[in-house]
Amino acid sequence: MDNFNDVNTAAVLRFGPYAFHLRQRLILDGDRQLRMGGRALDILQLLVERAGQVVSKEQLIARIWPTSVVEEINLRVHIAALRRALGDGQDGQRYIVTVPQRGYSFIAPVHYDSVPQAVFEGLQxxxxxxxxxxxxxxxxxxxxxxxxxxxxxxxxxxxxxPAGVGKTTVALRVAELLLQHFRDGVWLVDLAQIDVEIPLLQHLLRTLDCDFATLCVRHALLVLDNCEHRREVCKAMVETLLDAAPQLTILATSREVLQASLETVQPLLPLTFPNSSAVDCVAQAMGYPAVQLFVSRARARQHDFSLREQDLPTVREICRQLDGLPLAIELAAAQIGALALVGLHAQLANGLQLLNHGRRTAVPRHQSMQAALDWSYQRLGEQEQRVLQRLSVFKLAFTLEAAQGVIICPMLSASQLAAIIERLVHTSLLAVERGAGTGRYRMLNTTRRYAREQLERSGEGIELERRHARFISRVRHASGEHGIAQFVE
Structure with missing residues (x-):
């Protein structure tokens, strides 16, 4: 049997108790769906398509990560996940074997269910x-x-x-992988691009080229991007749609939770990067996503770029100063050809100017960190902006008591300050670390630099620094260094 021809005309690949539906990217064990990520499915498909053959690690990496810098450990993690999902090795059944020094081989018999070509031609x-x-x-x-x-x-x-963490990127990747799941398609609506005078539902129906009654019977995924732009209107529309359209699914991105009924919140954290003592070799450093992203984007700009052991402290510090934010890392890595690694690190001390030269084809808020943060800052009230500016004097984590001790003023009561800080948390401009006793708040480095620039323009910078120094002095005098740690890290 010619496997290549069989696979090209197959709709379903069957092995053991499993049926791999290729077009739907779905694996069923009887009527139960196996849960696995997109990369794992890609690896499994390649191995099953070449069942009985040895597929080298290099071939797998080149096929699954064609434009990324990926270490072999990534492949091993996905292979292990596949084996667990398939019950590989249980009851004597084997599917994927490791061929030492060569790669992997899918060894179970595979049967191909073919569909006449006319059926494929009829599919849209x-x-x-x-x-x-x-x-x-x-x-x-x-x-x-x-x-x-x-x-x-x-x-x-x-x-x-927060700004630059990659909410749109993740949402679009999920939407891509769900294309085959929704009979009536996947539709993106960027709320940042809609004139505030246009009713949101009207714009949505125009995008989908249908009326409301038609939308209510569609099996579709809507990706609503940048919902913070019109959060209240968006919340109302989403609740209306979910109530009227039972087959509709909505994936939203927002710097602030919609607080809509039926809402599941998926926080997106920055990419992880090594701390000062976590790695001592390039292979370990490449296990951290922030480093992987920096290296891959640097290579895209400077093809002979390679990460050396002597570069690890510099790259680690760059990723730390950029908070592991994908947008900031991409913007910084784009300057590698002009500045080299050492120059890039040095320029980060100059604030956000280095991060203001992104892809001209990107939407404005993704072309620079300045624009991304402008997007959040301009949606704050005047008093919220002033509090954010003043909180930039804290270089590390701080408590509410510390904030009250430094930035409180006659026009701002303690209760008002507490409410505004919570508001800044909700809008992803502050992160909160909840612990026993009290919570600590932390501002990302990029956000703090932005807020500090606004503070300097306001003329309050010097006075706030003096208040901060006096507060630290009072706490140190009253309770020593341990007491300071209770207020600021």
Whole structure:
């Protein structure tokens, strides 16, 4: 049997008790769906298509991560996950074996269910308006896999997080992988691009080219991007749609939770990077997504770029100063050709100027960190802006008591300050670390630099620094260094 021809005409690949539906990217064990991420499915498909053959590690990496810098450990993690999902080795059944020094081989018999070509010709390509993805998504495989499993069941999921963390990127990747799941397509609506005078539902129906009654019977996924732009209106529309359209699923991105009924919140954290003592070799450093992203983007700009052991402290510090934010890392790595690694590190001390030269084809808020933060800052009230500016004097984590001791003023009561700080947390401009006793608040480095620039323009910078120094002095005098740690890290 010619496997190549069989695979090309197959709709389903069967092995053991499993049926791998290729077009739907779905694996069934009887009527039970196996849960696994997109990368794992890609690896399994390649191995099954070449069942009985040895597929080298290099071939797998080149096929699954064609434009990324990926270490072999990533492949091993996905192979181990596949084996667990398939019950490989249980009851004597083997599927994937490791061929030492060569690669992997799928050894179970595979049967191909073919569909006449006329059936394929009658199938329409997936309906969508998703933009073409220009670069791979780094460091989000586990998250995306989890969202793929949960989203069709929860109907409304909101991806939240600070500016530049990659909410749109993750949402679009999930939407791509769900194209075959929704009969009536996947549709992106960017709320940032809509004139505030246009009713949101009207714009949505125009995008989908249908009326409300038609939308209510569609089996579709709506990706509502940048919901913070019109949060209250968006919340009302989402609740109306979910109530009237039982087959509709909504994936939203927002710097602030919608607080809609049926909402499942998916916080998106920055990419992890090594701390000062976590790594001592390049292979270990490349296990961190922030480093992977920096290296891959640096190579895209400077093809002979390679990460050396002597570079590790510098790259680690760059990733730390950029908070592991994908947008900031991409913008910084784009300057590698002009500044080299040492120059890039030195320029980060000059604030956000280095991060103001992104892809001209990107939407404005993704072309620079300044624009991304402007987007959040301009949606704050005047008093919220002033509090954010003043909190920039805290270089590390701080408590509410510390904030009250430094930035309180006659026009701002303690209760008002507490409410505004919570508001800044909700809008992803502050992160909160809840612990026993009291919570600590932390501002990302990029946000703090932005807020500090606004503070300097206001003329309050010197006075706030003096208040901060006096507060530290009072706490140190009253309770020593341990007492300071209770207020600021």
């Amino acid at each position: 390509s997936p309906q969508h308006n998703l933009p073409a993805r220009l670069t791979p998504v780094t460091g989000r495989d586990a998250l995306v896999g989890g969202m793929l499993r949960r989203l069709p069941l929860c109907r409304l999921m909101t991806v939240t997080g």
